Amino acid sequence: MKTTITDVAKEAGVSMKTVSRVLNNEPNVAQATRDRVRDVARRLQYSPSLAARGLASSRSYLIALVYDTASPSYIFHIQAGAIEACRKYGYHVVLEPISLERGEADEAERILGRIGVDGVILTPPLSDSEQIRDTLRRLNIPHVLVAPEEPGHSPSVRMDDTDAARQMTEYLIGQGHTDIGFILGHPDHGATERRRKGFERALTAHGHPIRDDRIVPGDFSFRSGVEAAVRLLSDPRNRPTAIFASNDDMAAGVVSVAGRMNLAVPEELAVCGFDDTPLAQILWPKLTTVAQPIHDMGRKAAELLVDRHKSDPPMQHTLDFELVIRESTRLA
Amino acid sequence: MKTTITDVAKEAGVSMKTVSRVLNNEPNVAQATRDRVRDVARRLQYSPSLAARGLASSRSYLIALVYDTASPSYIFHIQAGAIEACRKYGYHVVLEPISLERGEADEAERILGRIGVDGVILTPPLSDSEQIRDTLRRLNIPHVLVAPEEPGHSPSVRMDDTDAARQMTEYLIGQGHTDIGFILGHPDHGATERRRKGFERALTAHGHPIRDDRIVPGDFSFRSGVEAAVRLLSDPRNRPTAIFASNDDMAAGVVSVAGRMNLAVPEELAVCGFDDTPLAQILWPKLTTVAQPIHDMGRKAAELLVDRHKSDPPMQHTLDFELVIRESTRLA
DNA sequence: GTGAGAATTGACAGCGCTGTCAGCCTTGCG
DNA sequence: CGCAAGGCTGACAGCGCTGTCAATTCTCAC
Secondary structure, X not given: OOOOHHHHHHHHOOXXXXXXXXXXXXXXXXXXXXXXXXHHHHXXXXXXXXXXXXXXXXXXXXXXXXXXXXXXXXXXXXXXXXXXXXXXXXOEEEEEEOOOOOOOHHHHHHHHHHHOOOEEEEOOOHHHOHHHXXXXXXXXXXXXXXXXXXXXXXXXXXXXXXXXXXXXXXXXXXXXXXXXXXEOOOOOOHHHHHHHHHHHHHHHHOOOOOOHHHXXXXXXXXXXXXXHHHHHHOOOOOOOOEEEEOOHHHHHHHHHHHHHOOOOOOXXXXXXXXXXXXXXXXXXXXXXXXXXXXXXXXXXXXXXHHXXXXXXXXXXXXXXXXXXXXXXXXXX | OOOOHHHHHHHHOOOHHHHHHHHOOOOOOOHHHHHHHHHHHHHOOOOOOHHXXXXXXXXXXXEEEEEOOOOHHHHHHHHHHHHHHHHHOOOEEEEEEOOOOOOOHXXXXXXXXXXXXXXXXXXXXXXXXXXXXXXXXXXXXXXXXXXXXXXXXXXXEEEOHHHHHHHHXXXXXXXXXXXXXXXXXXXXXXXXXXXXXXXXXXXXXXXXXXXXXXXXXXXXXXXXXXXXXXXXXXXXXXXXXXXXXXXXXXXXXXXXXXXXXXXXXXXXXXXXXXXXXXXXXXXXXXXXXXEOOHHHHXXXXXXXXXXXXXXXXXXXXXXXXXXXXXXXXXXX
């Protein structure tokens, strides 16, 4: 049989309530009692029942990770971060995919209401769904938005796309590049504009012109990267010496085109991407890119929900990205 | 205020118990009553409390997905499948990563014991950890192993690696290839041997010789694929016309080498991989590969845990893979 | 000493649901 | 018509824990 709190109480010679206090780190328990209870609990391998706890305290010790069809690796890293934080506080993470496309936004209410989670982490693109955000507000469920375009009144975690693009461009300039091509992301995606802005800022700061013929459209896909690269590289006498793609897939497209044109990367053409997807390390040469703090965003989001200490945390958290310099830009 | 079962009972003019019966699809409720209760429940937006349910019925309606550091996309698809099945039965999926490397196997007991899940899905490489499997058995927690090397006495879901490799090889032979190179996987991985066996069977079945110089070592990494490809392709007068790599990363390595050697894929060299990772679709040309039924394995595993109907299901479930024929082998 | 106040502890109710069991009301058949 | 067998329903206890509040003990300034 499973040991209950009563067993521990009896064995330790205290009341259930005291055991409860010890296990929840509540104040007002003598140190000696505390130690004794902890000992007994360990010896009996006692572990409290989530359900009973939840029922009595109307907390579930569950945090929901709500996502749509974002990329597996993105979600995976958010997960990992969230779990890390949750473990520390005895919480668990449950998964609740909601597909806007399949019109599941309406079900969100039932799904989220039923389980009664203590908090919800909303990942993009759901972090910008008014409907879901409304539901959460109406159900009065604490939530944190991951990388929303528009934080609104909810707490959120994000990174500074603009600054990342700026720094990456600065790095390229530092490597001696003055003529840099830039491949835009999908026009519907907010990050596209932010990354472009960062790129342009760095150029301007260093007195380099912003040339329209060096900024070409893309849509985050490998194929669009190929097309953009062809546009940027087709004229041998008028080529940028570096190409900064708004994400890794497109950068991979650039590398592939360079290969077919017999342009050595990075000697004749430096290439960098954005996001640090798994692809960046598989590619050859390995891709210089910007690592989003995905793991950290997951962790931070969970912490905000789980850590009751800070009663009034700042609403918006901007986390540090990292420039990952690899072989595709590094001259030996 | 949250609506409780009492509210519904009062409104529908029946007892709590009857409401409970309706909501749990138990027998012995008149159809009229059933309909009425359902109506009221919907109107009141009632959704039962997991915690209370769990406490009363000593079930948690939670299935744990336990994984180590497997690839994000693998876990993601298992997840998706498991969630699909769980939703149907009102269950939820919680995540419990356990790192053998960090010696967390001991914690497994506490982690799994505390939360009191109704079932556990163990993914590789954890599905072969004796320690974890023991813990589960001792805690008497129902569990399903995903793709274990050695199923033991626990139910499991898996695919037939050997047959997949055989069929892929058959396909290549059907395309007219008689001289096919094969790149082995990591020697520690059980799938490596199974895939090799399938490859050889197909050759033998068609009366083609098994040439040792056509079977080269690898370790599932892109880099090892590159090295293997160099070995297989370096002699222009003695080259296979197709290369079957034991996974997609290595196949990508082959494609990359072919590119540098100016060997057209698939015209001069057919290439295929295994696993259907995201990479396979990003690559250019897109990669012919074997799609593991990862999603299905997740779904099936969850079903086995959640569906109480089948009292005595078969222990081992072999799910269907799919040959994904793409451009890297297809002649126009 | 002594009383006020703080620290520590325990008794008890009840969180929202389901399992058990008893009771009623049909139905069908001799 | 009587009775057994089932279908349908509800009363009630209690799952294992925590919140509330009261009781007890300890501390320390005066």
